[in-house]
Amino acid sequence: MKKWVYFFDEAAAAEKSVGGSWDGVRGLLGGKGAGLFDMTRAGVPVPPGFTLTTQACNEFRRTGKFPPGMWGQALAALKQVEKRTGKKFGSSSNPLLVSCRSGAKFSMPGMMNTILNIGLNDEVVEGLSRLTNNPRFAWDSYRRLIEMFGATVFGLDDEVFEHPMGEHKKKKGYQLDTEMTAEDWKALVGIFKVEYKKHIGEDFPQDVYKQLELATQAVFESWMGKRAVDYRRATGISDDLGTAVNIVTMVFGNMGFDSGTGVAFTRNPSTGEKTMMGEYLLNAQGEDVVAGIRNADPIANLSTHMPKVYEQFMKITSRLEKHYTDMQDVEFTIERGKLWMLQTRNGKRTAKAIVKIAVDMANEGLISKADAVRRVTPDDVDTLLHPQFDDAARKKSEVLAKGVNASPGAAVGQIYFDADTAEKMAKEGKQDVIMVRPFTKPDDVHGMIASKGILTSEGGATSHAAVVARQFGIPAVVGASAMKIDMERRLMIIGEKTITEGEWMSVDGATG
Ligand SMILES: Nc1ncnc2c1ncn2[C@@H]1O[C@H](COP(=O)(O)OP(=O)(O)O)[C@@H](O)[C@H]1O
Ligand SMILES: [Mg+2]
Missing domain, CATH: 3.30.470.20 (ATP-grasp fold, B domain)
Incomplete structure (x- = not known):
C-alpha cells in the first residue's frame, strides 16, 4: 500500500521515496515537515510526531476523501507517538495532546491553519489539571482548542470568542490574559462551548479522534482557502503542490x-x-x-x-x-x-539584509563568493537603490489612497499637478516635490525627473509613469483611483479630504 504517513525519524525513507533529493523531500513533506525531519535526524530536541504527505492532500482535494489507507496509517503512527511519550491520546490519567499543523513546500506564513491542544475534552481537561497540578494551564489549553477548532474547522469569526473573553476580563477588571485564574478559564470554557453550539448547531466534539480527523481535513482544505490562494497568486506558487499535515506532540x-x-x-x-x-x-x-x-x-x-x-x-x-x-x-x-x-x-x-548576510557568510566561509553573488537577485538590487520607509513609519502613517506599487522606494514632498510647476518648484524653489497627475505622457518627463516621487490616478505597472519612474529610480504609485484630481482648482479630493497644491504627502512605492 502507498505510504501516506512518515514518522519524524524516517527522513531516509522519505528521501528514498522521492529519489534522494532534498527538494523532493520538501515537496513531499512540506518545508515545515522537512525541517522537523532534518532537526530530528540531527539530534535537535523536536517533540515526536509524523507527517501526512502533500500527496495525501492532493488526493483529498481530488476526491473529497482521505485516500484509502491514510487514516489507518495515521492512527498507527499515533500509537507510536503514545509509545515514545508514554502518554495516551484521549486518556485522562496521562493524556497525550497533539497539534495539527499545515506546511507547504514553500513557506506561506500565517496563510493556512494550525490547531493546538487536540485531545482535550471535558474529562481529559480534569485529568490534565490533576496530573500537572495546574488547573489554570489545563483550562487555558482547553479554551484555546475550542477557539482554534471553531475558527479553523468551521470558519467561525474570531469575534465569536474574543467578545465574551473581553467582557469577562472587563467584568473582572483584568488587563492581561495572565491575570486570568483557573476559575476564570473554566468559566470561559463554559461560555465558549455555548457559543460554539449556538453558531455550529452541535456540541464541541468530545471524541478526540473525531477532533483529529476534522482538524486534518480542515488543514488540507486550508490549502484552497482564499487567503492561501491569494498569497500563491501574488508569489507565483503553484496550486498543485498541496500542503502536508504535521501531527506533533504538544x-x-x-x-x-x-x-x-x-x-x-x-x-x-x-x-x-x-x-x-x-x-x-x-x-x-x-x-x-x-x-x-x-x-x-x-x-x-x-x-x-x-x-x-x-x-x-x-x-x-x-x-x-x-x-x-x-x-x-x-x-x-x-x-x-x-x-x-x-x-x-x-x-x-529585506534587500539590505540579503546583501549583508550573503557577504558575511562568504567571509565566514559558510558559502562561496559565487553563492553569495547568486543570492542577490536583480530585484533586490533594484530595491536597494531606493530609500525605503521602515515598517514602524508605515504603521504610524495614515493611508490616503492605494494604487499599484510601480517603482519601489520612499518619497516625501510637496505635491504639484503639472510637470512645469513641479520642475520649477524643485529647481528654483529647492523643494522636495511629488508630481501628481491623472497619467503622464512623454511631455511630462522633465517634471518627473525633477521630482522625488510620482503619483497618478490612472494606469498600471506598465503605464508610462511606471516605466519612466523605474527607469530613473523614482518611487512611484500609479492608478490610485480614489484620487479625484481637479486641475482647474489645483486640488484633489480623496473621499472626504481635499488636498491642495503645495501640501505635503508621502509615496511608498514599495507597497503602493
Ligand atoms: N506541538 C506543539 N507544541 C507547542 N507549540 C506548538 C506545537 N505545534 C505548533 N506550535 C506552535 O503554534 C504556532 C503555530 O504553529 P505553526 O504550525 O508553526 O503555524 P504557522 O505555519 O502559522 O507558523 C507556532 O508558534 C508553533 O510554534
Ligand atoms: Mg510556524
Whole structure:
C-alpha cells in the first residue's frame, strides 16, 4: 500500500521515496515537515510526531476523501507517538495532546491553519489539571482548542470568542490574559462551548479522534482557502503542490513561569547584522508572541531568565545556520525548563539584509563568493537603490489612497499637478516635490525627473509613469483611483479630504 504517513525519524525513507533529493523531500513533506525531519535526524530536541504527505492532500482535494489507507496509517503512527511519550491520546490519567499543523513546500506564513491542544475534552481537561497540578494551564489549553477548532474547522469569526473573553476580563477588571485564574478559564470554557453550539448547531466534539480527523481535513482544505490562494497568486506558487499535515506532540509553554514560547531570527532580518533577533514570552503558548497580546521580552533576556536554556538555544541555532548555510527563522517552546524546537526555515529579509548576510557568510566561509553573488537577485538590487520607509513609519502613517506599487522606494514632498510647476518648484524653489497627475505622457518627463516621487490616478505597472519612474529610480504609485484630481482648482479630493497644491504627502512605492 502507498505510504501516506512518515514518522519524524524516517527522513531516509522519505528521501528514498522521492529519489534522494532534498527538494523532493520538501515537496513531499512540506518545508515545515522537512525541517522537523532534518532537526530530528540531527539530534535537535523536536517533540515526536509524523507527517501526512502533500500527496495525501492532493488526493483529498481530488476526491473529497482521505485516500484509502491514510487514516489507518495515521492512527498507527499515533500509537507510536503514545509509545515514545508514554502518554495516551484521549486518556485522562496521562493524556497525550497533539497539534495539527499545515506546511507547504514553500513557506506561506500565517496563510493556512494550525490547531493546538487536540485531545482535550471535558474529562481529559480534569485529568490534565490533576496530573500537572495546574488547573489554570489545563483550562487555558482547553479554551484555546475550542477557539482554534471553531475558527479553523468551521470558519467561525474570531469575534465569536474574543467578545465574551473581553467582557469577562472587563467584568473582572483584568488587563492581561495572565491575570486570568483557573476559575476564570473554566468559566470561559463554559461560555465558549455555548457559543460554539449556538453558531455550529452541535456540541464541541468530545471524541478526540473525531477532533483529529476534522482538524486534518480542515488543514488540507486550508490549502484552497482564499487567503492561501491569494498569497500563491501574488508569489507565483503553484496550486498543485498541496500542503502536508504535521501531527506533533504538544509541548507547553503555558505551564508556568519556568515555561515559555518564542520566535527568533539567527541574524537581524532588516539589517542583516549577525546578532540573534527574537522575542519570547513566559507562561504563554504558540502564537501569543506573534499576536502581541503581551509585550514580549527580547531574546537576550533569556540569558538571565534561563541561562542553561539560552546556551543550548544558541548552540542549536548556530548548528542549524551551518547546516542550511543560511539565516534561520525558528520557533521554540520551553516546557518546565526544557527546550523544544518546533520549526526552522530560511528567514525572509529585506534587500539590505540579503546583501549583508550573503557577504558575511562568504567571509565566514559558510558559502562561496559565487553563492553569495547568486543570492542577490536583480530585484533586490533594484530595491536597494531606493530609500525605503521602515515598517514602524508605515504603521504610524495614515493611508490616503492605494494604487499599484510601480517603482519601489520612499518619497516625501510637496505635491504639484503639472510637470512645469513641479520642475520649477524643485529647481528654483529647492523643494522636495511629488508630481501628481491623472497619467503622464512623454511631455511630462522633465517634471518627473525633477521630482522625488510620482503619483497618478490612472494606469498600471506598465503605464508610462511606471516605466519612466523605474527607469530613473523614482518611487512611484500609479492608478490610485480614489484620487479625484481637479486641475482647474489645483486640488484633489480623496473621499472626504481635499488636498491642495503645495501640501505635503508621502509615496511608498514599495507597497503602493
Ligand atoms: N506541538 C506543539 N507544541 C507547542 N507549540 C506548538 C506545537 N505545534 C505548533 N506550535 C506552535 O503554534 C504556532 C503555530 O504553529 P505553526 O504550525 O508553526 O503555524 P504557522 O505555519 O502559522 O507558523 C507556532 O508558534 C508553533 O510554534
Ligand atoms: Mg510556524
